[in-house]
Amino acid sequence: METKTPPSTEAASTDELVKPDMGAVLSRTHLATNLRDFLLPTFEAVSNAMHGIEAKFGAEAGSRGDIQLHFSKPNDPAQLRISVTDNGVGLTDENYRSFKTPFSGYKLKEHGRGFGRFIAFKVFARSVYWSRYEFFKNPYARSFRFDVNQSREFSLLNEEPPFTHTGVRVEYDQPLSPWHDLVRELNSDDVADAIASHFLPYFLYRWLPDITIQFDGKEPQNIKTLFGALFVQSDFGDIQCEIDGQTETLHYATTKIPKTKSFKNHCMLFSAADRIVGSARDLTNKLGQPHFTDEADKRYIVLAVVRSQAFESRLNDARTGLNLSAKTVENIVSEISNVIQKTETVQIEKIKTDQSVNLTEALRENPILRIGLKGRSVSDYVAAKPNNWSAEEFVSDLAIERFRATTDLTRAIADAASNPDDYDKKIEDLVTKLDANKKEALAEYVLHRKSVIELVEAARKFGDDGKRSPEDVIHELIFRRFTDNVALDYFEHNLWLIDDALAFLPYVSSDRTMHGGGRKKGDKVADLAFFDDSMVLADNDGTTLTIVEFKKPSRNDYQFGNPKADPVLQVIDTLEQAITKGGITKTDGSHFSFSGVIRRFAFIVADITPSMVKVLTTHDFKSHQNPKVFYKYHDNGKIFIQAFGYDTLIENAKKRNQAFFSVLLGE
Numbered sequence: 001m002e003t004k005t006p007p008s009t010e011a012a013s014t015d016e017l018v019k020p021d022m023g024a025v026l027s028r029t030h031l032a033t034n035l036r037d038f039l040l041p042t043f044e045a046v047s048n049a050m051h052g053i054e055a056k057f058g059a060e061a062g063s064r065g066d067i068q069l070h071f072s073k074p075n076d077p078a079q080l081r082i083s084v085t086d087n088g089v090g091l092t093d094e095n096y097r098s099f100k101t102p103f104s105g106y107k108l109k110e111h112g113r114g115f116g117r118f119i120a121f122k123v124f125a126r127s128v129y130w131s132r133y134e135f136f137k138n139p140y141a142r143s144f145r146f147d148v149n150q151s152r153e154f155s156l157l158n159e160e161p162p163f164t165h166t167g168v169r170v171e172y173d174q175p176l177s178p179w180h181d182l183v184r185e186l187n188s189d190d191v192a193d194a195i196a197s198h199f200l201p202y203f204l205y206r207w208l209p210d211i212t213i214q215f216d217g218k219e220p221q222n223i224k225t226l227f228g229a230l231f232v233q234s235d236f237g238d239i240q241c242e243i244d245g246q247t248e249t250l251h252y253a254t255t256k257i258p259k260t261k262s263f264k265n266h267c268m269l270f271s272a273a274d275r276i277v278g279s280a281r282d283l284t285n286k287l288g289q290p291h292f293t294d295e296a297d298k299r300y301i302v303l304a305v306v307r308s309q310a311f312e313s314r315l316n317d318a319r320t321g322l323n324l325s326a327k328t329v330e331n332i333v334s335e336i337s338n339v340i341q342k343t344e345t346v347q348i349e350k351i352k353t354d355q356s357v358n359l360t361e362a363l364r365e366n367p368i369l370r371i372g373l374k375g376r377s378v379s380d381y382v383a384a385k386p387n388n389w390s391a392e393e394f395v396s397d398l399a400i401e402r403f404r405a406t407t408d409l410t411r412a413i414a415d416a417a418s419n420p421d422d423y424d425k426k427i428e429d430l431v432t433k434l435d436a437n438k439k440e441a442l443a444e445y446v447l448h449r450k451s452v453i454e455l456v457e458a459a460r461k462f463g464d465d466g467k468r469s470p471e472d473v474i475h476e477l478i479f480r481r482f483t484d485n486v487a488l489d490y491f492e493h494n495l496w497l498i499d500d501a502l503a504f505l506p507y508v509s510s511d512r513t514m515h516g517g518g519r520k521k522g523d524k525v526a527d528l529a530f531f532d533d534s535m536v537l538a539d540n541d542g543t544t545l546t547i548v549e550f551k552k553p554s555r556n557d558y559q560f561g562n563p564k565a566d567p568v569l570q571v572i573d574t575l576e577q578a579i580t581k582g583g584i585t586k587t588d589g590s591h592f593s594f595s596g597v598i599r600r601f602a603f604i605v606a607d608i609t610p611s612m613v614k615v616l617t618t619h620d621f622k623s624h625q626n627p628k629v630f631y632k633y634h635d636n637g638k639i640f641i642q643a644f645g646y647d648t649l650i651e652n653a654k655k656r657n658q659a660f661f662s663v664l665l666g667e
Contacts, residue, residue, distance in 0.1 A: 035182065040123065041172055042084060044119060048168070049067045049086030049209075050209065052086055052089045052095075053086055056166070061207055066087045066210045067211045067212070068211075069083070069212065070085075071215045071216065072216055074215045077179070080175055082171070083170070084171075085163060086169075087165050087166065091129065092133045092135070096142065124175055126147070126172070129168065129169070141160060143156070143159045188213055195211065200276055201274050202274060203228065204253040208228070209224070211224060230258075233254070238251055241331055243314075250307070250310075252304055253304070254302055255302075257303060258301075259291065259300075259301055263280065264301075266282070266303075266340070267280035267281055268306060268333055269304070271305050271306065273312065277321060278320065278321040283302070283304075283336070284388065285388045286337035287340060287347075288348070288388045304339070348387065356378050372398035372400070373398070374401065449494075449496070450657070453657075459473045460554075471552045474605075474646065479510045480493065481510055482511050483510055486588050487588075495508070496656075498605075505530045505531065507531040509531075512525065517585075525574070527548055529574075531543070531592060531594050544600070549602065551605065551607075553646055556612070560618045572602075575600050575602065575637065575639060582594065600638055600640070602642070603643075603644075605645075605646065606645065606646075608628065608644070628648045629643070630643040
């Protein structure tokens with residue numbers, strides 16, 4: 001079968017691209033309805049004006065260039081008109097050809113995209129251009145309306161430009177309806193601040209012409225005069241950063257300014273095509289404070305502008321952002337923060353001093369935490385931690401450090417316990433090796449544990465009214481009900497009564513629903529639930545869920561198979577519901593997710609009364625190793641369950657602490 005050439009090309013040896021569908025390109029470009037994005041067409045017009053001024057005046061562009069912005073009927077969406085007029089070279093034939101060419105090579109030479117003039121149609125329905133230019137010293141003019149939504153986008157106007165010098169005036173009007181509310185709130189101060197902020201790079205490392213903004217009936221504002229003394233370079237240099245597998249050189253410049261409407265805290269900005277791109281990156285967390293205070297007790301912030309040739313090819317078409325990975329951005333933020341910290345040593349020393357004072361106060365209340373310092377001074381420890389840490393975050397970190405620091409001591413205790421004859425002697429030797437601060441802290445904490453054990457013993461006995469305390473009393477002693485370890489720190493609970501390791505799991509929930517709200521019909525609520533995402537125990541083979549169920553001391557009405565009176569069924573059902581939910585809502589509203597659950601444990605803390613024994617043995621629990629502790633691996637649910645009484649809970653807690661009671665308290 002003969003292959004035929006399409007009729008449209010059979011007489012030609014070449015073909016051409018169809019021009020871009022700019023309407024479709026624009027439809028995929030999103031702008032936020034804020035002042036910055038509303039002014040994007042104005043920014044583009046100012047940027048083009050600067051290129052025209054530089055082409056005309058060269059090295060004298062800063063002193064001879066002039067750009068005038070006028071806002072007519074500024075708060076009336078039906079009549080608003082914004083004009084930008086410059087005294088540059090104008091729309092010469094070469095510039096006009098570039099204007100008519102989307103994504104032109106001429107604009108690429110100027111670090112542009114050739115797309116900016118189209119972004120106006122995301123904000124305004126109409127744009128008009130007037131220009132005067134010279135060709136071999138002969139004056140020429142051209143005027144036209146530009147509308148990307150028409151099949152022939154240029155409507156030539158038989159009008160003389162409303163100025164006599166060479167240059168360009170672009171005029172925007174008829175703002176689209178999504179912008180009407182913003183237009184009604186426009187004011188000249190905000191516009192001036194936004195334009196100065198957008199062209200901050202020109203202040204810091206380039207030249208700047210006169211840029212005048214005038215709203216109807218108001219005095220003109222000169223951007224150069226208003227902000228020239230504000231945006232002054234205070235430091236500059238280079239850093240290296242890996243971008244897409246390549247090491248790139250990034251140039252930075254910093255300035256110190258009072259807080260403005262655009263800049264309320266320390267931040268870093270990206271610059272491409274000599275203008276700010278995207279939103280500012282907050283440096284508060286890295287530097288430790290949103291602002292610094294100088295010798296005159298005046299607040300100031302540090303702005304850093306970062307630019308690189310690598311950014312130019314990663315600038316998106318709408319010029320609203322850079323195509324950089326989140327990890328790359330975070331690395332750049334860290335590098336710039338380090339640079340600022342080196343130049344702001346006095347301010348960082350103030351922060352570290354305040355942190356040291358606050359931590360010292362916290363250590364007076366919780367001396368046991370000094371063990372976590374591992375011999376370091378408070379100032380040395382604080383120096384190695386983030387500048388934005390509060391006393392609470394230091395306490396949390398030291399609790400973990402303390403836990404790790406006791407590992408060697410725990411091993412030594414285990415070795416000592418293997419030889420009962422000189423057990424106390426070895427413990428005494430270990431204690432003598434502690435310094436005075438650690439010994440004092442340890443003694444204080446041992447006293448705390450002894451008191452808690454005595455309270456649990458009292459709670460399980462008959463009261464003056466001849467009744468026993470409910471299980472809630474012991475529950476509250478171990479971990480406050482209806483809360484979690486977001487709200488409680490290490491020293492506000494006593495999970496060590498059950499097992500010391502439980503206190504260091506990532507998330508602990510006490511008597512709370514999985515959805516975080518009030519209890520609803522069908523909800524299974526664990527007295528205590530522990531979620532371990534494997535990070536703490538240093539393995540990586542799945543998640544562990546552990547629950548603890550408390551029962552009233554001496555209760556003796558348990559019934560096998562009754563969901564309300566069978567604690568074994570209760571823990572199985574509660575674990576199943578937790579796994580089905582796949583996560584739990586914390587007290588602060590955030591969500592703790594878990595998946596890949598492969599280990600499930602349950603503790604039933606209840607006195608081993610006859611009815612409890614009957615339920616446990618019917619469920620095929622064993623107690624061969626210790627008659628006071630029943631255990632079973634539930635095959636169907638893949639759950640290991642232990643049941644023991646309050647006497648065993650107290651007895652085990654005493655055993656784990658007895659050596660220290662003896663050595664430190666003389667018992």
